Amino acid sequence: MSDATVAIVEVGPRDGFQSIGPLIPTDRKIAVVNALYAAGVRRMEATSFVSPSALPQLADAEEVLAAAQALAGLDAQVLVPTARHAERASVAGAKHIAFVLSVSERHNRGNVRRSPMESVQEYRAVIGSLATGMKIRLNVATAFDCPHEGRIPIADVMTLLDRLVPIEPEAEIALCDTTGRVTPDRVEALFGAVIARYPQVRAWAFHAHDTYGLGAANVLAAWKAGVSIFDAAIAGLGGCPFAPGATGNVATEDLAWMFEGMGVRTGIDVHRLASVAEEAATIPGAQVGGRVRDALRARACRIEAVT
Numbered sequence: 240m241s242d243a244t245v246a247i248v249e250v251g252p253r254d255g256f257q258s259i260g261p262l263i264p265t266d267r268k269i270a271v272v273n274a275l276y277a278a279g280v281r282r283m284e285a286t287s288f289v290s291p292s293a294l295p296q297l298a299d300a301e302e303v304l305a306a307a308q309a310l311a312g313l314d315a316q317v318l319v320p321t322a323r324h325a326e327r328a329s330v331a332g333a334k335h336i337a338f339v340l341s342v343s344e345r346h347n348r349g350n351v352r353r354s355p356m357e358s359v360q361e362y363r364a365v366i367g368s369l370a371t372g373m374k375i376r377l378n379v380a381t382a383f384d385c386p387h388e389g390r391i392p393i394a395d396v397m398t399l400l401d402r403l404v405p406i407e408p409e410a411e412i413a414l415c416d417t418t419g420r421v422t423p424d425r426v427e428a429l430f431g432a433v434i435a436r437y438p439q440v441r442a443w444a445f446h447a448h449d450t451y452g453l454g455a456a457n458v459l460a461a462w463k464a465g466v467s468i469f470d471a472a473i474a475g476l477g478g479c480p481f482a483p484g485a486t487g488n489v490a491t492e493d494l495a496w497m498f499e500g501m502g503v504r505t506g507i508d509v510h511r512l513a514s515v516a517e518e519a520a521t522i523p524g525a526q527v528g529g530r531v532r533d534a535l536r537a538r539a540c541r542i543e544a545v546t
């Protein structure tokens with residue numbers, strides 16, 4: 240067993256739940272958060288502070304965040320699209336803010352009604368408003384591909400990062416394959432390029448989607464390029480309301496299975512996590528993905544049949 244480790248950021252409670260139409264009772268969300276923690280998850284995107292009228296599913300952000308922060312040693316980040324919502328998150332006691340913007344003009348306008356450069360200014364305002372000691376994650380959406388504009392050139396990502404990185408070099412930066420259309424070669428190329436160009440950045444992360452079945456392959460490519468922080472959602476929940484066809488995040492249990500099998504520790508108990516994923520998959524309106532959950536269930540059935 241090597242001593243290599245990766246950090247998996249469980250985004251199901253935000254990215255996954257956000258894409259589910261029928262309102263999930265707050266108690267059920269908190270039960271999932273607690274079960275994920277019990278399975279070994281220590282980083283989580285617990286919720287998002289957005290306009291409750293735009294996203295009623297996450298109107299209980301304060302309560303879910305409070306429950307997540309009650310878990311000792313859990314690093315609970317919350318997604319915010321604007322400085323105003325960052326302020327709400329801060330008032331609610333958030334200690335880790337994730338700000339999101341898109342490389343693509345059309346995607347950013349669809350998501351937050353601003354140009355990417357206006358979002359850069361918004362990010363500057365968020366950073367300026369953070370209390371001492373608060374952690375910041377920067378989610379760069381459509382870093383590889385946009386549902387409207389197609390392939391995003393590396394140069395476009397660099398143009399944006401040239402402005403973003405100096406604002407806060409301590410920020411962890413996640414590059415997001417919003418549509419799931421990227422291939423491993425391009426993942427490796429972009430991460431290789433940004434890691435070389437911005438050595439001052441504390442940490443890079445990758446947010447993969449499994450829409451075309453390449454989620455785990457793309458994660459492996461990012462890992463080979465030097466990334467060790469990966470977003471994933473239990474049962475492959477998720478998608479993006481502004482990225483048609485982007486069905487699911489890569490499944491947490493698939494990544495945990497892959498890395499643990501490689502001797503790279505995730506801190507997650509794959510079997511316990513698969514049970515949590517089974518539970519989450521029964522949430523009304525959930526669109527599920529991933530393979531490991533089904534595989535482990537099938538294996539359990541076979542073992543039962545023989546014994």
Ligand code: MG
Pocket residue numbers: 254446448477478479487488
């Ligand atoms: Mg996602």
